[in-house]
Amino acid sequence: MPSEHKIGEVADALGITVRTIRYYEEAGLLEPLRTEGGTRYYTERHMARLRAILHLADNGFSLEAIRLIAAAREGSRSGDEGSSRVTTRLDEVLEELAMRIDALALLKEEIVRARSWVRKCRGCANRPTSKGCPECPVRKHVADVELLGLIWDQHD
């Protein structure tokens, strides 16, 4: 057995808790070895799997979504069919990732625009009717820059 680790060591090594690892097992994501007495042991393979799970979870994937990726090969008759199912699943994940990245990039540009308006009109506290800024540009652009609706001062 080349380097097997108990659950506490694994948790320390990966910076997570013992409970988290057990929970991933409950969720059907991990099946460690067991001693006669029931103590869990994790091989390097198990830890590689755990790192992959954590990487996905850290990026907002639910454990169920991760399980679907891990189980993509299930039910296939040949290794060939299995691999094809896996790549199909990965393509779906790539598609979703692309969409999320695009959405975040758009939101980022939105915020950059909002920030520039806040600076441009800082004297009036971004209230459209403030005395210091009678022709407040925020009013004209609040429709274009959605986020201004949140930053904009509450009272008219």
Next chain:
Amino acid sequence: MPSEHKIGEVADALGITVRTIRYYEEAGLLEPLRTEGGTRYYTERHMARLRAILHLADNGFSLEAIRLIAAAREGSRSGDEGSSRVTTRLDEVLEELAMRIDALALLKEEIVRARSWVRKCRGCANRPTSKGCPECPVRKHVADVELLGLIWDQHD
């Protein structure tokens, strides 16, 4: 009152539920007008605010984080100081967005790499000791391509 809407109309218009809008109010994100009887009414300003909230929430921001953005101006003595606090907060958000985008882009490249290995070695069902693929390259690259630890067939 230029175009005020009841909660049901707002929900329909934005494709959300009445409960969600009320919940955002509980969370301190929205303070609609009220009639004598207590019925809520939403102006265009309120709806602009709601759209901004939804945009952020859709992109993974917690309601508490959104509340912090909306309340960034609180406690400032001058409009100038308030605007400066808002831009500071927005800069923090931009920083976080940049990090999340980078992380997602890295993960995407990871998955692209994993996908190419799965295709390259599809005959052996990505088991390193499979007969159809005695010198399975997955074994040599599982350390480099973290995600292979998840795709890789469970049993040795």
Next chain:
DNA sequence: TCTGTATCTGACGTTAACGTCAGATTCGGG
């Protein structure tokens, strides 16, 4: 073998973001 520490298995608690349901009240068209 003894013992202190780690692990085990339930099982219940927690938080965020709503869903759902009941009973009372309000609104708005006829």
Next chain:
DNA sequence: CCCGAATCTGACGTTAACGTCAGATACAGA
């Protein structure tokens, strides 16, 4: 003024991803 539809206020239910605690076992070093 009437009445059906919408809204109101609690209040309890739900899901995911763990936290926490108790009591029993297992493991490893002296």
